[in-house]
């Protein structure tokens with residue numbers, strides 16, 4: 054009985070030690086950010102789907118006010134974008150380039166241009182101005198391409 058108790062205490066101690074060293078190992082390597090990578094990749098693909106929807110609306114000559122939700126979604130994503138690239142998230146399965154983290158100011162500038170373009174898109178859905186909407190859409194697409202050229206693996 055007494056030996057059993059000691060053995061139990063010893064194995065509990067062993068478990069605690071193992072858990073502690075596993076914890077400190079995770080601490081040294083940082084948290085697993087592959088989920089963040091997959092989340093931002095999914096967000097990017099969804100933004101691509103939104104772009105396709107908006108293009109269809111422009112081609113059909115739709116009232117641009119119908120695109121208010123799409124434009125606001127894109128603007129929200131644009132402003133959240135820098136936060137989707139935390140330090141340590143240059144891990145598989147990412148296609149991001151390391152330059153994002155060595156040249157954060159440059160990456161932030163591309164992201165700011167995207168924010169500004171999507172803000173114009175939102176404004177045009179409010180005014181109903183089709184010409185302004187089409188121009189802002191062109192700017193948004195350039196902002197996608199400009200950032201990919203510099204910071205996404207081809």
Ligand code: HEC
Pocket residue numbers: 090093094095097098100101104134146147148149150160163164167193194196197198200201204205206
């Ligand atoms: C400020 C920079 C930036 C802007 C602006 C930007 N992207 Fe991206 N995009 C990236 C980076 C970096 C990746 C790679 C992310 C990764 O793999 O971790 C990416 C990846 C993608 C992917 C591939 C996702 C996958 O399947 O792995 C698509 C699609 C995409 N972007 C579409 C867009 C579209 C559409 C826009 C504009 C409406 C846009 N992006 C604007 C930086 C940007």
